[in-house]
Amino acid sequence: MIQLYHVSMVYPNQVQALSDVTLKVGRGEFVFLVGPSGAGKSTFVRLVHGEERPTRGHVIVDGRNVGRMRRSELPLLRRHVGVVFQDFKLLPDRSVLDNVAFAMLVTGSSRRDIRRRVPALLELVGLRDKAAARPNELSGGEAQRVSLARALVNSPAVVLADEPTGNLDPDTSWDIVQLLLRVNQAGTTVIMATHAKNIVDKLHRRVIAIDCGRIVRDEAQGMYGDTLDSAAAEAAAALEEQAGGSVRPFSGLAWPGRGRGDGRGGSSGDWRRGSGGGAGAGGGWR
Numbered sequence: 001m002i003q004l005y006h007v008s009m010v011y012p013n014q015v016q017a018l019s020d021v022t023l024k025v026g027r028g029e030f031v032f033l034v035g036p037s038g039a040g041k042s043t044f045v046r047l048v049h050g051e052e053r054p055t056r057g058h059v060i061v062d063g064r065n066v067g068r069m070r071r072s073e074l075p076l077l078r079r080h081v082g083v084v085f086q087d088f089k090l091l092p093d094r095s096v097l098d099n100v101a102f103a104m105l106v107t108g109s110s111r112r113d114i115r116r117r118v119p120a121l122l123e124l125v126g127l128r129d130k131a132a133a134r135p136n137e138l139s140g141g142e143a144q145r146v147s148l149a150r151a152l153v154n155s156p157a158v159v160l161a162d163e164p165t166g167n168l169d170p171d172t173s174w175d176i177v178q179l180l181l182r183v184n185q186a187g188t189t190v191i192m193a194t195h196a197k198n199i200v201d202k203l204h205r206r207v208i209a210i211d212c213g214r215i216v217r218d219e220a221q222g223m224y225g226d227t228l229d230s231a232a233a234e235a236a237a238a239l240e241e242q243a244g245g246s247v248r249p250f251s252g253l254a255w256p257g258r259g260r261g262d263g264r265g266g267s268s269g270d271w272r273r274g275s276g277g278g279a280g281a282g283g284g285w286r
């Protein structure tokens with residue numbers, strides 16, 4: 001489904017966000033992407049969504065090289081890869097219904113399909129009664145559910161969630177994760193970048209840990225791990241150096257060793273137009 005081959009990403013300001021990342025996420029997997037702030041998680045999401053092109057290497061989504069796509073092909077990619085962001089990114093001057101419908105409009109769906117599909121998605125996320133509301137009339141959890149409905153409306157094969165619970169309280173966070181699990185059970189591949197240790201540790205799903213742009217751990221039924229952010233690790237190393245190597249302020253500073261993921265291999269299939277399908281996620285691109 002998703003394959004990265006020796007992917008490096010250097011931004012124009014020379015920041016190296018990813019270094020030689022190779023990984024495979026199979027169809028229907030649920031994967032947590034963890035790592036400290038600045039590790040490269042959002043960059044991974046942007047590369048798979050086609051918002052950035054890798055400096056080196058290949059990003060393959062269902063057999064198509066995203067980094068080599070023409071601009072005109074990106075809307076088709078976006079039909080198949082839905083994204084949810086920490087800050088929702090809803091259009092403030094549009095209703096809930098229009099926010100979700102807009103995602104179908106920009107990918108060229110017919111008005112008939114939009115009229116049929118959008119209410120079904122609002123039902124799925126439990127927001128049918130909020131269809132006319134504006135984003136500023138919603139709670140954080142409701143706004144994230146709208147954002148999820150928007151990500152699912154084109155029946156994507158993949159949903160990328162970039163810190164989707166970052167602005168939510170614990171109970172609301174669980175609601176969103178439960179929705180993502182349902183979406184995954186319906187066959188959609190879900191990749192969730194997160195700092196939510198309690199969620200990762202409870203669900204025992206595949207965990208890919210990134211630090212300083214490199215994959216440092218990939219476990220089939222992983223835990224969040226003892227993460228120290230890079231700055232703290234550097235500070236600890238500096239302390240140790242100052243003390244001539246005699247001080248060991250923390251044990252287990254590094255991420256635990258790299259395990260084996262359970263990527264089941266991508267598809268070599270062609271792009272196929274989604275057909276809509278039912279109210280649940282999935283359907284279209286498979």
Ligand code: ADP
Binds near residue numbers: 038
């Ligand atoms: P994370 O999502 O794990 O916090 P990011 O992918 O956002 O990490 O960032 C990885 C590194 O790339 C950081 O050093 C960050 O400052 C840098 N970075 C991210 N986006 C850009 C950008 N658009 N331009 C320049 N540097 C960026």
